[in-house]
Amino acid sequence: MKLQRTLAPTSAPLSLSNLIGSLPGLIGGRKYRERLIRELEAKFQARGVFLVSSGKAALVVVLKALAASSRRRRVIIPAYTCFSVPSAIVRAGLEVVLCDVNPRTLDFDFEELERLLSEDILCVLPTHLFGLPADVRRVVQLCRTRDIAVVEDAAQALGGGSEKGLVGTEGDVAFFSLGRGKNLTSGTGGIIVTKSPTLADAIHAEYSKLPAASFGETCRNWAELVLMRAFIRPTWYWLPSGLPFLGLGETKFYTDFPVCRMDEVRACQLVGWDRRLAKANTDRAACAGKLIMGLNQGFNGLQPITHPDGVYLRLPVLLRDRVAKHEACARSQKYGAGVSSSYPTTIQDIPELAGRITDRTCPGAQEVVERLVTLPTHEFVTESDRVKIWRVLGVSEPRSRNTGARSAPVDQCSSG
Structure with a gap:
């Protein structure tokens, strides 16, 4: 931590x-x-x-x-x-x-x-x-x-x-x-x-067959939202992300999740949803655009996966190979840059599905597993964060607006 x-x-x-x-x-x-x-x-x-x-x-x-x-x-x-x-x-x-x-x-x-x-x-x-x-x-x-x-x-x-x-x-x-x-x-x-x-x-x-959400589940969801709002901010996210038992970022396969109707508290929380959603998606697309510009200027075997109508929950980027992905994720963890490896395996390789799926190869999906990382695009990503992300990915451009100098090498990333 x-x-x-x-x-x-x-x-x-x-x-x-x-x-x-x-x-x-x-x-x-x-x-x-x-x-x-x-x-x-x-x-x-x-x-x-x-x-x-x-x-x-x-x-x-x-x-x-x-x-x-x-x-x-x-x-x-x-x-x-x-x-x-x-x-x-x-x-x-x-x-x-x-x-x-x-x-x-x-x-x-x-x-x-x-x-x-x-x-x-x-x-x-x-x-x-x-x-x-x-x-x-x-x-x-x-x-x-x-x-x-x-x-x-x-x-x-x-x-x-x-x-x-x-x-x-x-x-x-x-x-x-x-x-x-x-x-x-x-x-x-x-x-x-x-x-x-x-x-x-x-x-x-x-x-019509679904049960209503229990009062306990409704209260628990609201309490988790309170904690999320407090600790999702970059100033504090180091704390939950450093606690392994929370399992943040882990991808798990399980089937015992609740299937019920949405409760009134969640529905009430979504008042004004359309305006909030439009702003969030506009902000994400703008952040992704700036990240893409920097990645393209500093080409280093990086391939952003883009779409003109993308809302970019995250920005997916293909790195050179498995080694480059591992190194980038390790640097991101060290410097708190939010670069993620996303899903750890193809669906074919989920242990719990062994025997349920026809045994076959999916080379395209396997390539994605080996090379893909995702970059954060949310509202908390600042200009200095984007520079940190570029450095984590080994990008030496874009140049400084004031001096024309290249960005600092990766090992000089600020820890603040």
């Missing part, structure tokens, strides 16, 4: 007024939940909006709704993605099918995806990983003639999109996460949206 300014890999804005303003939900906040649903219906032009306890829970509900009227049981997902995705598929009683990814986009290897599509596939999950929009339209074109549903995994991309359409509106159904560190947070929480009346009815049938 080292007392120094330390950036979290990701962080969601949360004001004190939002936190205090959520307390009326403890004594009856149904109106806040109903208003939030109406606002989301208008935003996504949806025929159905459902609020649940997490992004994982949202995916479980969606999958059970799809499976209720089909004998198909196989779900195609990227071979490199958040471990929560296969955990939700297993929780729903379905089978995980992996499709390799293109390391330059983190989207599907579409040639392989087309080969995997068959009559026993229930749905395909294009994933907007790190806030980079996936090519959902291409997935839809491949799936339509085979009567395969398209479920947008937009857990990390709420508010993303362009004039062509919002992320979460091109597939049959989409889900978002409101977890800590996401583009918008209520501590935990998930959103399901669909434009299909038929699918909305099927999801409602599953949603």
